Amino acid sequence: MLSNRLLTLAASTGLLLGSLGLSGLTGARAHVAPAPTSTWSATNPLRPTPPAGSGWIQGWAVDRAGKPHLDVVVEAYRPGDLRDPVATALSYAGSNVHGDEVDGFFRLQVPEGRFVLKLASMPGATDPFRTLWFGRKVPVRMAGGVAEVGDIALTRVRKVKPRTVVTLDRTRIKQRQRGVVRVTVTHPEVVPVTGKVRVTADRKALTTLELRNGASYLELPRLGLGTHRVSVQFLGNEAVLPGSTASTVLSVVRR
Numbered sequence: 001m002l003s004n005r006l007l008t009l010a011a012s013t014g015l016l017l018g019s020l021g022l023s024g025l026t027g028a029r030a031h032v033a034p035a036p037t038s039t040w041s042a043t044n045p046l047r048p049t050p051p052a053g054s055g056w057i058q059g060w061a062v063d064r065a066g067k068p069h070l071d072v073v074v075e076a077y078r079p080g081d082l083r084d085p086v087a088t089a090l091s092y093a094g095s096n097v098h099g100d101e102v103d104g105f106f107r108l109q110v111p112e113g114r115f116v117l118k119l120a121s122m123p124g125a126t127d128p129f130r131t132l133w134f135g136r137k138v139p140v141r142m143a144g145g146v147a148e149v150g151d152i153a154l155t156r157v158r159k160v161k162p163r164t165v166v167t168l169d170r171t172r173i174k175q176r177q178r179g180v181v182r183v184t185v186t187h188p189e190v191v192p193v194t195g196k197v198r199v200t201a202d203r204k205a206l207t208t209l210e211l212r213n214g215a216s217y218l219e220l221p222r223l224g225l226g227t228h229r230v231s232v233q234f235l236g237n238e239a240v241l242p243g244s245t246a247s248t249v250l251s252v253v254r255r
Contacts, residue, residue: 050109055142058107059149061091061119063129064190064239066151068104071122072129076108076115079139085118086110114139119152129154159241162187164197166232166246172253175225179250182217183209183232187240195237201230201250208235220250227251 050056061072070092075085087108108117116135121128132154134140140147162185169180185193192214199206199218209216220230228250236242 050145053144054109054111055144056107056146057087057110057115057117057140057142057149058105058146060104060151061106062104062151062153064153064155065188066153066191069129069154070103071125072104072106072154073118073120073122074106074108075118076110076140077118079114079116079136082116082118086115090122110142112142112144114141116140117149117152119154128157130157155239156189159236159239160187160189161241162190162193162234162244164232164234164244164246166230166248168230168248168250171249172251175252175254176222177252178222179220179230180217181220181230181232181248181250182215183211183246184215185211185234185240185244186214190239193234193237193240195240196235198233198235199230200233202228203231223250223252225252225254 057076060068061074062068068091070090072091074089074091076087077083077085087110089106089108091104091106108115116133116139118131118133119129120131132152134149134152140149164183164185166181166183169182173179181199183197183199185195185197187193192211194211194214196208196210197216198208201220201223206221207218209218229247230250231245231247234240234242234244
């Protein structure tokens with residue numbers, strides 16, 4: 001998509017910022033980067049390396065499910081000055097060396113030094129991401145050439161409601177046995193869902209579990225004869241709403 005590629009080139013040189021009102025803006029998957037053109041001309045030969053005396057910081061703007069996104073504003077700042085960006089670009093769609101379309105790629109042309117990146121949605125975005133500062137603890141070092149930062153995952157302002165599923169290894173056990181409850185918390189826009197769940201049996205709190213890759217399990221304490229309702233409630237995180245609850249029934253018999 002040539003037009004999107006040109007938008008990125010324009011943003012990287014500051015030509016696009018005035019028209020978009022961005023001049024004062026504050027705020028594991030293999031990818032193949034598109035080969036950039038060195039000028040606005042589509043017929044200009046591809047430049048395989050950065051111009052002399054500068055380098056490229058490049059990566060991919062993705063959501064919490066790893067899906068690349070267009071039109072994310074990416075800015076590079078000196079660590080000691082987070083007011084005025086050194087370079088600005090938009091994540092975009094372009095063609096890689098094989099002619100395949102790739103989304104979410106960004107490239108910033110910067111001088112040598114250390115840089116902090118700021119990623120944010122464009123003003124007026126209908127489903128915006130939260131502003132993210134990348135490299136504040138460990139700035140990106142540029143000594144010429146290309147600095148690859150990989151996928152940078154952004155969290156939306158809007159929180160999503162997950163699906164919580166609870167199951168038992170066995171729904172019927174003997175009196176001296178312990179049941180095992182398993183829980184998964186999922187949402188297609190946040191992969192995996194992280195955070196904690198609270199487990200209760202007959203409305204009595206048992207423990208809180210940490211999710212690993214969106215799942216966890218617990219060996220229940222020994223319960224008395226009869227039926228018992230086991231429930232699990234997700235407690236939420238910065239991207240996912242709390243309160244999603246699921247339950248199941250465990251029967252304890254004499255033999």
